[in-house]
Amino acid sequence: MRGIKAEGGWAVVCTEQVEIHHTSEITPFIELRLWDDRDIPALARMADAVHAHGALAGIELCYNGMNGPNLWSREVPMGPAHLPVATFTNEPVQARAMTRRDIDALRRWHRAAVRRARHAGFDIVYVYAGHALGGLHHFLSRRYNDRKDDYGGTLENRVRLLREVIEDTRDAVGDTAAVAVRITVDELLGADGFDRSEAEDAFGMIGELPDLWDLVMGSWEDDSQTSRFADEGFQEPFVTGFKQLTTKPIVGVGRFTSPDAMVRQVRRGILDLIGCARPSIADPFLPRKIDEGRVDDIRECIGCNICVSGDFTQSPIRCTQNPTMGEEWRRGWHPERIRPKTSDASVLIVGGGPAGLECALALANRGYDVALAEAGRALGGRVSIESRLPGLAAWARVRDYREFQLRKHAGAQIYLDSRLGPDDVLAFGFDHVVVATGSHWRTDGVGRLHTRPMPIAADARIVGPDALMAGERPAGRQVVVFDDDHYYLGGVLAELLAREGYAVTLVTTASRASDWTFNTMEQHRIQRRLLEAGVTIRPHTGLVHVEPDHVLLRCVFTGRIEALAADAVVPVTARWPEDGLASALEARTADWADAGLRSMQTIGDAWAPGTIAAAGYRGRRHAEAFDGPAVGDDALPFRREITGLAALHDPTA
Ligand code: ADP
Ligand code: SF4
Numbered sequence: 001m002r003g004i005k006a007e008g009g010w011a012v013v014c015t016e017q018v019e020i021h022h023t024s025e026i027t028p029f030i031e032l033r034l035w036d037d038r039d040i041p042a043l044a045r046m047a048d049a050v051h052a053h054g055a056l057a058g059i060e061l062c063y064n065g066m067n068g069p070n071l072w073s074r075e076v077p078m079g080p081a082h083l084p085v086a087t088f089t090n091e092p093v094q095a096r097a098m099t100r101r102d103i104d105a106l107r108r109w110h111r112a113a114v115r116r117a118r119h120a121g122f123d124i125v126y127v128y129a130g131h132a133l134g135g136l137h138h139f140l141s142r143r144y145n146d147r148k149d150d151y152g153g154t155l156e157n158r159v160r161l162l163r164e165v166i167e168d169t170r171d172a173v174g175d176t177a178a179v180a181v182r183i184t185v186d187e188l189l190g191a192d193g194f195d196r197s198e199a200e201d202a203f204g205m206i207g208e209l210p211d212l213w214d215l216v217m218g219s220w221e222d223d224s225q226t227s228r229f230a231d232e233g234f235q236e237p238f239v240t241g242f243k244q245l246t247t248k249p250i251v252g253v254g255r256f257t258s259p260d261a262m263v264r265q266v267r268r269g270i271l272d273l274i275g276c277a278r279p280s281i282a283d284p285f286l287p288r289k290i291d292e293g294r295v296d297d298i299r300e301c302i303g304c305n306i307c308v309s310g311d312f313t314q315s316p317i318r319c320t321q322n323p324t325m326g327e328e329w330r331r332g333w334h335p336e337r338i339r340p341k342t343s344d345a346s347v348l349i350v351g352g353g354p355a356g357l358e359c360a361l362a363l364a365n366r367g368y369d370v371a372l373a374e375a376g377r378a379l380g381g382r383v384s385i386e387s388r389l390p391g392l393a394a395w396a397r398v399r400d401y402r403e404f405q406l407r408k409h410a411g412a413q414i415y416l417d418s419r420l421g422p423d424d425v426l427a428f429g430f431d432h433v434v435v436a437t438g439s440h441w442r443t444d445g446v447g448r449l450h451t452r453p454m455p456i457a458a459d460a461r462i463v464g465p466d467a468l469m470a471g472e473r474p475a476g477r478q479v480v481v482f483d484d485d486h487y488y489l490g491g492v493l494a495e496l497l498a499r500e501g502y503a504v505t506l507v508t509t510a511s512r513a514s515d516w517t518f519n520t521m522e523q524h525r526i527q528r529r530l531l532e533a534g535v536t537i538r539p540h541t542g543l544v545h546v547e548p549d550h551v552l553l554r555c556v557f558t559g560r561i562e563a564l565a566a567d568a569v570v571p572v573t574a575r576w577p578e579d580g581l582a583s584a585l586e587a588r589t590a591d592w593a594d595a596g597l598r599s600m601q602t603i604g605d606a607w608a609p610g611t612i613a614a615a616g617y618r619g620r621r622h623a624e625a626f627d628g629p630a631v632g633d634d635a636l637p638f639r640r641e642i643t644g645l646a647a648l649h650d651p652t653a
Contacts, residue, residue, distance in 0.1 A: 003049030009287030014058035020113035047121035058124035065135025066095035130182040182214040207246035227303025228391035257300035282321035305520035312519040323620035341367040348430035353381020355604020355615035356436030357402035362623030375419035422584040426595040439605035447484035447573025461568040476567020490572035575609035
């Protein structure tokens with residue numbers, strides 16, 4: 001994955017955090033490790049892959065300190081003070097205040113990790129004091145550091161450990177590598193934390209020590225906000241001015257996808273170098289496209305943080321915009337290349353949502369003649385609809401990128417306003433058909449709580465999510481949104497209605513609004529926005545009965561029932577696959593041969609409703625496998641790495 005980024009033109013490709021010692025590990029999250037020499041080969045392989053394309057390899061060495069619960073090593077975490085670990089998983093673990101000896105040990109461990117990083121071939125070695133994720137950050141912060149010794153109290157003392165570790169790192173690498181420091185320039189806690197004025201003063205003390213400053217703000221959650229809550233380049237006011245405090249170059253991020261926004265920050269003397277994490281995930285070839293003047297070909301990050309959810313769910317990375325992300329090695333997919341066609345077959349794709357668009361584009365890139373038929377007047381399917389909801393405008397980029405690329409293909413035809421039935425499909429004479437007809441929201445309450453339709457009085461007013469998004473509105477003022485889906489939509493629809501003046505109660509069986517968005521680091525912001533918009537949130541509550549003027553709610557713990565006045569209910573529970581066309585074609589397989597039809601495959605939400613990322617992935621997967629050797633259902637469709645077994649311990653030896 002990182003080799004492909006280097007191929008895509010990034011000047012430097014960095015690891016994410018690399019744990020340097022077993023006294024600081026953040027299980028259950030998956031981190032790289034450099035605990036001893038045995039970790040070197042895996043990291044060397046990454047550095048080699050980056051070097052193969054002429055880029056520099058950077059490594060973010062990190063001592064998590066009191067941010068690591070040490071669930072795996074069972075060592076007691078250490079930090080500046082005796083405090084509960086600062087993990088959001090609220091582990092019942094307390095960190096121990098580091099003694100002078102511990103501090104000396106930490107410096108020794110960091111030096112050892114730096115030496116190993118050099119052996120692995122890294123060109124830029126990071127000292128990590130950012131995002132509240134590292135021990136060095138905790139020492140800087142008035143929030144965590146209450147020490148009475150040389151490492152606490154005054155700013156000079158709180159900066160001491162960072163200064164020492166930078167100097168140690170410089171000594172260890174000599175002139176063989178650059179030393180970078182990532183630092184949070186404002187914890188957003190005012191005088192309770194490390195704020196801007198302290199950061200400026202710290203630059204007066206250590207501003208010339210590293211070779212490169214990497215500026216971030218707040219916690220990771222603050223810095224990597226989704227497009228629903230922050231625009232491209234929103235960190236600008238936080239990082240502006242630091243360049244004037246040092247002669248060393250400064251790199252910063254901003255979910256940058258627009259070359260103009262990047263150039264503006266460089267020209268205005270805010271940043272020297274542009275850093276990107278998510279934009280490099282959505283488009284690993286972003287720099288090369290800028291370099292070649294192909295700005296319109298950039299696959300712009302939509303700012304959804306599905307990539308981030310991999311960290312929180314301990315699963316491989318995935319991306320809504322780039323379906324090849326995380327599949328480079330195990331499936332051999334490439335974001336810019338795909339194997340050429342192996343026949344002259346023609347393919348009809350029915351449905352122009354994310355699944356149909358991705359499949360059509362990938363097949364067209366392979367060289368097949370494709371026709372994309374869409375029932376509506378515009379492409380995009382659910383992203384076109386959902387991007388009109390509050391805060392989700394950037395999601396339309398899923399459509400825009402694919403539509404723009406597809407229209408450049410001579411061999412790709414797009415037909416709008418074309419709702420196809422089985423007769424149409426059979427009459428057209430395509431060799432293959434791909435059904436990507438999407439899904440629609442259920443209105444009977446079936447989801448996680450109810451696996452059978454819930455009791456709804458005949459004259460009760462139910463406004464399903466699809467109707468609501470199409471513009472329909474409840475007649476009365478009091479609306480209950482029942483969210484049993486737990487991703488973003490229930491919260492967004494509650495926000496939409498509250499903004500329009502409805503008295504909205506969000507009823508959810510979960511403990512928080514839009515519970516799953518914890519994994520996209522949005523949950524706090526969503527709940528705050530809903531509360532500020534006047535939405536009443538009823539957690540741990542199921543909706544169990546709907547009448548015209550009220551609903552019955554049930555506590556998920558006690559089963560206690562209560563009535564709540566409501567004029568209408570918006571159930572956000574589960575979806576039906578839109579599989580009528582596929583079923584009708586399936587029922588007519590006897591007619592296929594005469595029609596010249598050789599195969600049909602259903603993809604995306606029509607196969608099984610899921611995320612937009614899942615729909616795009618399904619589209620890509622079908623296009624990648626199309627016309628290839630049949631794999632069958634029994635074989636694992638991707639490569640996997642199996643951990644080598646250590647030798648058995650022989651107690652007699
Ligand atoms: P996915 O996420 O799987 O791509 P979407 O719901 O976003 O699904 O998109 C499905 C698209 O398919 C919608 O734009 C819808 O208008 C279109 N569609 C549904 N049925 C038909 C049909 N019979 N003929 C053509 N287009 C269809
Ligand atoms: Fe951007 Fe979403 Fe892809 Fe992450 S998953 S890189 S936020 S488009």
